[in-house]
Amino acid sequence: xxxxxxxxxxxxxxxxxxxxxxxxxxxxxxxxxxxxxxxxxxxxxxxxxxxxxxxxxxxxxxxxxxxxxxxxxxxxxxxxxxxxxxxxxxxxxxxxxxxxxxxxxxxxxxxxxxxxxxxxxxxxxxxxxxxxxxxxxxxxxxxxxxxxxxxxxxxxxxxxxxxxxxxxxxxxxxxxxxxxxxxxxxxxxxxxxxxxxxxxxxxxxxxxxxxxxxxxxxxxxxxxxxxxxxxxxxxxxxxxxxxxxxxxxxxxxxxxxxxxxxxxxxxxxxxxxxxxxxxxxxxxxxxxxxxxxxxxxxxxxxxxxxxxxxxxxxxxxxxxxxxxxxxxxxxxxxxxxxxxxxxxxxxxxxxxxxxxxxxxxxxxxxxxxxxxxxxxxxxxxxxxxxxxxxxxxxxxxxxxxxxxxxxxxxxxxxxxxxxxxxxxxxxxxxxxxxxxxxxxxxxxxxxxxxxxxxxxxxxxxxx
Numbered sequence: 001x002x003x004x005x006x007x008x009x010x011x012x013x014x015x016x017x018x019x020x021x022x023x024x025x026x027x028x029x030x031x032x033x034x035x036x037x038x039x040x041x042x043x044x045x046x047x048x049x050x051x052x053x054x055x056x057x058x059x060x061x062x063x064x065x066x067x068x069x070x071x072x073x074x075x076x077x078x079x080x081x082x083x084x085x086x087x088x089x090x091x092x093x094x095x096x097x098x099x100x101x102x103x104x105x106x107x108x109x110x111x112x113x114x115x116x117x118x119x120x121x122x123x124x125x126x127x128x129x130x131x132x133x134x135x136x137x138x139x140x141x142x143x144x145x146x147x148x149x150x151x152x153x154x155x156x157x158x159x160x161x162x163x164x165x166x167x168x169x170x171x172x173x174x175x176x177x178x179x180x181x182x183x184x185x186x187x188x189x190x191x192x193x194x195x196x197x198x199x200x201x202x203x204x205x206x207x208x209x210x211x212x213x214x215x216x217x218x219x220x221x222x223x224x225x226x227x228x229x230x231x232x233x234x235x236x237x238x239x240x241x242x243x244x245x246x247x248x249x250x251x252x253x254x255x256x257x258x259x260x261x262x263x264x265x266x267x268x269x270x271x272x273x274x275x276x277x278x279x280x281x282x283x284x285x286x287x288x289x290x291x292x293x294x295x296x297x298x299x300x301x302x303x304x305x306x307x308x309x310x311x312x313x314x315x316x317x318x319x320x321x322x323x324x325x326x327x328x329x330x331x332x333x334x335x336x337x338x339x340x341x342x343x344x345x346x347x348x349x350x351x352x353x354x355x356x357x358x359x360x361x362x363x364x365x366x367x368x369x370x371x372x373x374x375x376x377x378x379x380x381x382x383x384x385x386x387x388x389x390x391x392x393x394x395x396x397x398x399x400x401x402x403x404x405x406x407x408x409x410x411x412x413x414x415x416x417x418x419x420x421x422x423x424x425x426x427x428x429x430x431x432x433x434x435x436x437x438x439x440x441x442x443x444x445x446x447x448x449x450x451x452x453x454x455x456x457x458x459x460x461x462x463x
Contacts, residue, residue, distance in 0.1 A: 004328040004330055005292060005310060005328070006339040006340050007340075008340045009026035009029060009031060009338065010332065010336040011026070011029055011031060011336075012026065012028040013028070013340060014028020015028070018035075019032075022034065036316060036331065037316075037320055039316065039329050041331035042331060042332040042336070042338045043331050043332060043333060049187070051108075052108060052110040052187065053087075053108040053109075054084075054085045054086050054087050054108055055084030055085045055110055055111065056079070056082070056085070056086040056087075056109045056111050056112070057086065057087050057108060057109030057113070057187070058079070058088045059104075059107065060089070060090050060114075060117050061093075061100055061114070068090070070117075071117045071123070075088075075126075077123070078123045078126045078127065079126070082130055087108065089103050089106055091106065093198075096198075096202065097197040097198040097200065097205075098198045100202055101195055101202070104187075104195070107187060109187060110186070110188075112187050114183050114185070115182045116181055121181075121182040122225075125141050125182070125220070125223070128141075128221075129141055129183075129184045129220055130184065132184075132218050132220050133186070136218045137185065137186045137189035137210055137216060137217065138183055138184065138185055138206075138215065139183060139219070139220060140175065140177055140180050140217065140219045141182035141222035142180055142219040142220065143222050143224045144176035144177045145176050148177070148221035148223070148224070149222075149224065150224045151225045160179065163242075164177055166242075167179070170245065170249060171204075173208075173211065177219065178203065178204055179200070179203050180203070180224075181203060182222060185206075193206070193210060193212075194209070200240040201244035204244060205248060208252055212251055212252070212257040214259075214300075214316070214317035214320025214321040214322075215320060258300055258318050258320060259300050259321050261299045261300045261302075262300040262301065265277060265280070265302050276301075278433045279351075279433050279437070280306070282431045282433065283379065283439065284303065284306045284307070286377045286429075286431075286441045287375070290345050290346030290375060291345055292344045292346070293307065293309035293310070293345075293346045293347075293348065294310045294312065294339065294344045294346070294348065295310070295348040295349075296312050296334055296347060296352060296366065297313055297334060297349060298319075298322060298329075298348075299318045299322070300322050303350065304327060304329075305322070305324075308327065309348075310328045310344075311325075311328070311329045312330045312337070313329075314332065319331055334352060334362055334365060334366075335359065335361045335362065335365065336361075339369045342368075342372070342374075344370055344371065345371050345373075345374045346375045346376075347366055347370045347375070347377070349366055349378050349379070350377065350378075350379035350439070351379055351380065353380050353409065353411065354381060354407045354411065355407065355408065356408075357408065357409060358409050358460060360456050363419075372444055372446040374443070375442070375443055375444075376425065376440070376443070377441055378440040379433075379438065379439040379440070381410070381411070381436060381438070382411070382412055382437070383411060383412055383461040385435065385436045387436045391434070391436060392407065410460060410461045411461060412459075412462070415459045415461065415462065416438075418458060419454050419456065420459075422458070423454075424445035424447075424449055425442040425443060425445065427440060
């Protein structure tokens with residue numbers, strides 16, 4: 001976990017001390033806050049999963065005893081060499097996905113290994129898989145990364161490679177082997193995603209849902225030797241994956257996917273690509289020269305990686321993805337920012353205030369953590385502009401998984417400017433993205449706070 005400048009208890013503003021790598025404790029009120037995936041969290045969490053009794057659970061679904069008799073001796077040798085406690089389960093069900101999900105529900109290991117009993121999965125690869133587990137939620141034993149190899153008839157190899165290529169390109173995933181069943185999962189991460197597939201498409205679904213939740217995935221090479229795989233079986237395997245492709249494509253390209261904002265920067269859709277890059281240019285230009293920057297509602301946008309800053313978001317999945325930018329991150333709410341007063345000389349809040357109810361606490365918190373004379377960069381659609389209203393209508397129909405339906409509070413330039421001035425801010429500039437998204441650059445007063453005769457509703461678009 002990176003040290004987070006200015007971090008404080010959101011309840012009493014007291015100092016926080018780290019108790020190992022899993023919790024923070026407030027020196028003032030003694031409240032304990034968890035650290036989730038290396039990110040301090042100040043958002044109430046759901047109930048935890050089952051406690052682990054073993055280091056590893058091995059799932060071998062849909063086996064026949066003869067195959068298992070050949071596999072188990074070598075598997076036990078490799079497991080003992082890891083010097084961990086383990087259990088082996090043989091879940092069953094009417095389909096491969098159902099059997100795996102049954103095994104996931106029964107497993108009591110901190111990690112879960114899945115493999116088949118037909119001898120195609122070499123147990124000796126287990127050591128490489130286990131060594132690669134740190135910092136990721138899934139390790140895939142991959143046939144198609146450098147060092148991997150496939151031994152099976154040419155026609156079947158071509159079908160397998162084609163399927164992986166279609167899935168990889170169609171779902172915009174940077175992984176080579178999406179249909180390998182030889183994998184290691186961190187059980188805590190599995191419990192954070194909902195799985196529904198009943199067939200072989202679970203192999204695709206679990207990866208997409210892991211990526212959507214912001215988890216990282218790693219591949220290690222596998223020497224794969226097919227054993228008795230018929231052409232009909234391969235056909236069923238491929239059809240199962242393709243049947244769920246549309247559902248996974250919709251998830252992959254919706255705001256529910258952790259990297260939605262980051263991918264929009266390089267989108268194949270010209271308007272979406274322009275919008276992200278123009279917003280990035282305006283905001284980073286306004287923030288230039290600041291030394292202590294906070295991005296409230298940072299999501300997975302590249303803005304949080306543009307310079308040294310602290311990122312805060314209420315969606316943990318997006319923060320998991322944003323870890324790759326290397327900046328300190330905080331899981332928290334805009335209504336109760338977990339930072340000391342005047343901790344930053346620049347606060348960015350881009351495309352957030354339209355997603356939350358009009359509430360004085362939003363602007364009071366942004367102002368509180370900003371030092372006198374500091375810059376607030378505030379971006380939101382200008383609902384007085386017909387161009388924005390037309391774009392939002394069109395966007396809601398062409399991209400139903402996007403943000404359009406989440407805009408519940410509508411501001412206008414004139415009204416929001418008047419409200420900000422009433423709070424004592426000085427407006428330095430207002431820039432636009434696409435002539436419809438307004439980005440205010442304002443400064444906090446250095447004097448006595450102004451009387452505030454205007455309620456926050458004064459900033460909203462007049463109906």
